[in-house]
Amino acid sequence: MVQTRDNPGLKDFDLTGYTGTLGWNFFTETPVLWQAFCLNSEIQDPDYLAAVEANLSGLGKLAGDILHRLTVECHRDGKWGELVQYDRTGRRIDEIRYSPEQMELRKILFDYGVVNLDYHKNWQYPFTQLHRLALATIINMNGECGVACPLAMTEGLIHALRALGTPEQKERFLPLLADPQSKSYFMAGQYITERVGGSNVAANRTIAVPQDDGTYRLFGEKWFCSNPGDVWVTTAKLAGSNVVGLFLVSRYRSDGSLNGCYHLRKKDIIGSKGKLTVECVYDDCEATALGRPAHGLANLIRYIIRTSRLHVICGGLGGMARAILEAEAYTRVREAYGKKLAEFPSVVRTLEELRLLRDALFLVGFRAFAFADKEEPLALALVPLLKVVTTQYSAVVGKEAILLHGGNGILGDFTVLPRLLNDAIINETWEGTHALLAEHAIAALRRPRVAAQFREYLHHAAMGEHAALLEQEYTTITSHLRSEFDCDVNRLYICERLWRIFALVELLRRAKAYPDSAHRRQVLLMAEFIRSGARLPLFFAAQL
Numbered sequence: 001m002v003q004t005r006d007n008p009g010l011k012d013f014d015l016t017g018y019t020g021t022l023g024w025n026f027f028t029e030t031p032v033l034w035q036a037f038c039l040n041s042e043i044q045d046p047d048y049l050a051a052v053e054a055n056l057s058g059l060g061k062l063a064g065d066i067l068h069r070l071t072v073e074c075h076r077d078g079k080w081g082e083l084v085q086y087d088r089t090g091r092r093i094d095e096i097r098y099s100p101e102q103m104e105l106r107k108i109l110f111d112y113g114v115v116n117l118d119y120h121k122n123w124q125y126p127f128t129q130l131h132r133l134a135l136a137t138i139i140n141m142n143g144e145c146g147v148a149c150p151l152a153m154t155e156g157l158i159h160a161l162r163a164l165g166t167p168e169q170k171e172r173f174l175p176l177l178a179d180p181q182s183k184s185y186f187m188a189g190q191y192i193t194e195r196v197g198g199s200n201v202a203a204n205r206t207i208a209v210p211q212d213d214g215t216y217r218l219f220g221e222k223w224f225c226s227n228p229g230d231v232w233v234t235t236a237k238l239a240g241s242n243v244v245g246l247f248l249v250s251r252y253r254s255d256g257s258l259n260g261c262y263h264l265r266k267k268d269i270i271g272s273k274g275k276l277t278v279e280c281v282y283d284d285c286e287a288t289a290l291g292r293p294a295h296g297l298a299n300l301i302r303y304i305i306r307t308s309r310l311h312v313i314c315g316g317l318g319g320m321a322r323a324i325l326e327a328e329a330y331t332r333v334r335e336a337y338g339k340k341l342a343e344f345p346s347v348v349r350t351l352e353e354l355r356l357l358r359d360a361l362f363l364v365g366f367r368a369f370a371f372a373d374k375e376e377p378l379a380l381a382l383v384p385l386l387k388v389v390t391t392q393y394s395a396v397v398g399k400e401a402i403l404l405h406g407g408n409g410i411l412g413d414f415t416v417l418p419r420l421l422n423d424a425i426i427n428e429t430w431e432g433t434h435a436l437l438a439e440h441a442i443a444a445l446r447r448p449r450v451a452a453q454f455r456e457y458l459h460h461a462a463m464g465e466h467a468a469l470l471e472q473e474y475t476t477i478t479s480h481l482r483s484e485f486d487c488d489v490n491r492l493y494i495c496e497r498l499w500r501i502f503a504l505v506e507l508l509r510r511a512k513a514y515p516d517s518a519h520r521r522q523v524l525l526m527a528e529f530i531r532s533g534a535r536l537p538l539f540f541a542a543q544l
Contacts, residue, residue: 119178149275156233169290220282243294260286310369364503381445387431445481458471
């Protein structure tokens with residue numbers, strides 16, 4: 001047994017017993033989340049807001065305690081989940097088996113109502129999209145955690161079923177996905193990508209052969225099958241055509257036998273390891289059309305991809321918020337050269353810059369959620385823009401938080417930050433590359449309806465403080481948008497400049513609604529950021 005009494009190197013020190021953010025309420029520790037919600041909620045009834053705040057705070061408390069503990073446990077080696085292709089007799093079963101910790105994590109969140117609160121008898125208010133996405137953001141403060149991706153896919157399928165499903169599809173699958181008594185726990189998946197095409201869905205080769213009973217049989221393969229489980233959406237070309245349809249597939253056929261979908265192997269991916277992603281082959285796989293087959297791509301984008309992209313933004317926001325909380329906790333405790341890290345001016349400035357990024361992106365993000373909920377034209381530009389910007393900066397903030405931890409920041413058994421960083425990288429790749437999404441945002445802004453709302457949005461904001469700066473930036477952006485060369489070659493640069501405009505407007509809006517010296521300082525910092533043209537983070541220390 002090692003004796004520490006006379007060994008100075010083994011005595012207690014400032015990190016002895018350090019637990020980071022364990023036990024914190026992630027909602028109350030991130031006040032910008034509630035501010036962003038209130039600023040964008042169409043319902044301003046005090047009773048409703050009090051109920052939502054209590055609901056979000058309850059999840060924030062769980063996220064900082066039991067959900068955090070379970071996430072850590074189910075991400076240990078050997079607990080990420082397994083694909084079991086055959087039972088002991090050699091019968092094909094293609095079963096996904098998760099650790100007890102992962103299943104408990106899913107059960108807690110499903111029972112809390114994060115996708116189905118409107119099915120809970122004790123919830124007496126509307127369950128708005130803004131509320132759903134606020135809950136998703138809190139969940140993502142533990143990283144993907146094996147639940148965030150399944151949550152997005154389950155919610156997307158619920159939306160699609162409600163809008164497009166036949167009475168038979170709704171009767172069979174909505175209770176499985178949303179009824180509080182269901183034991184499925186977010187086991188809805190998305191099988192879109194094939195080896196020949198990711199975002200280019202039209203290049204895929206899986207075919208759907210119509211049957212006399214109105215069903216279809218699928219033949220082909222899928223390269224990324226995210227969250228394989230009870231039911232999923234998939235795409236396939238109608239046999240003999242180039243029309244891409246959207247289809248609903250169950251793990252079991254209507255007669256109760258295992259469907260013709262064969263999982264080949266699980267993917268070895270850099271992050272998002274809490275839920276499995278597999279490859280599969282369709283061989284005479286029974287499916288039903290979800291909506292009109294001729295509208296497959298349009299419905300995929302409107303209900304499935306749109307929901308996923310909103311959740312990707314939540315992933316960026318949640319990961320960023322958690323990384324900052326971890327950096328704050330560590331720098332308050334860790335000592336160097338006789339004082340706490342949080343007392344060093346360089347650390348103070350770095351944390352201030354990271355909080356500015358977080359607050360600006362939360363405020364713009366929730367404005368985008370509100371626009372998307374009302375199907376405002378500007379959402380067509382703002383959602384893909386934020387998918388690019390939020391995921392990029394989430395990785396940047398994660399790396400800065402690691403650096404603030406020094407060597408301890410790269411230790412997965414000391415801090416969650418390495419896992420959060422890997423999940424941030426996954427978010428950058430999910431639902432479209434940066435270049436593709438930037439192109440979507442720019443193309444949307446060049447449409448007359450979107451451009452008109454953007455002009456109105458800025459005109460209203462420019463009536464007050466920083467009017468000249470906003471007008472100048474608007475002129476610069478519109479000049480870039482008129483240039484085919486810039487829109488093609490400099491699309492990411494345009495997006496970088498564009499999100500700053502939204503950030504300044506929303507920071508001004510927050511400062512007006514919640515007067516506070518810290519809020520005012522963030523407005524000034526963002527204005528200076530825009531004038532300088534520099535990139536965050538670690539910029540303002542040299543400017544102010």
